[in-house]
Amino acid sequence: MHEVSIMAEAVRMAVESAQAAGAGRITGLRLRVGALSGAVPDAMRFAWDVVSRDTIAAGARLEIEPVPAAGWCATCRAEFACADFFNECPRCHNVSGELRRGRELDIASVEMN
Numbered sequence: 001m002h003e004v005s006i007m008a009e010a011v012r013m014a015v016e017s018a019q020a021a022g023a024g025r026i027t028g029l030r031l032r033v034g035a036l037s038g039a040v041p042d043a044m045r046f047a048w049d050v051v052s053r054d055t056i057a058a059g060a061r062l063e064i065e066p067v068p069a070a071g072w073c074a075t076c077r078a079e080f081a082c083a084d085f086f087n088e089c090p091r092c093h094n095v096s097g098e099l100r101r102g103r104e105l106d107i108a109s110v111e112m113n
């Protein structure tokens with residue numbers, strides 16, 4: 001399961017930033033997850049519980065901020081909502097493979113004390 005390695009990396013990065021800040025405990029983690037990132041939020045929550053166990057992030061609250069996918073039409077010079085990597089612009093019907101948002105898989109914030 002791909003989400004386990006994603007969350008293991010998220011724990012590693014969160015622990016590193018907590019240590020750099022001199023914090024002893026991670027109480028919350030907020031992730032930005034794009035609709036086309038390939039990561040499944042439910043699987044990420046499950047993986048979080050497993051990989052954070054026995055770390056300073058154990059029991060921390062996980063918040064997942066979904067990022068809807070948006071394509072870019074160079075003809076209309078406009079963004080449009082989409083559900084895949086290649087999409088037809090709803091205005092001019094040209095097919096665009098340019099994605100503006102939706103691939104995010106980032107740590108938005110780490111709460112610690």
Ligand SMILES: [Zn+2]
Nearest residue numbers: 073076089092
């Ligand atoms: Zn267009």
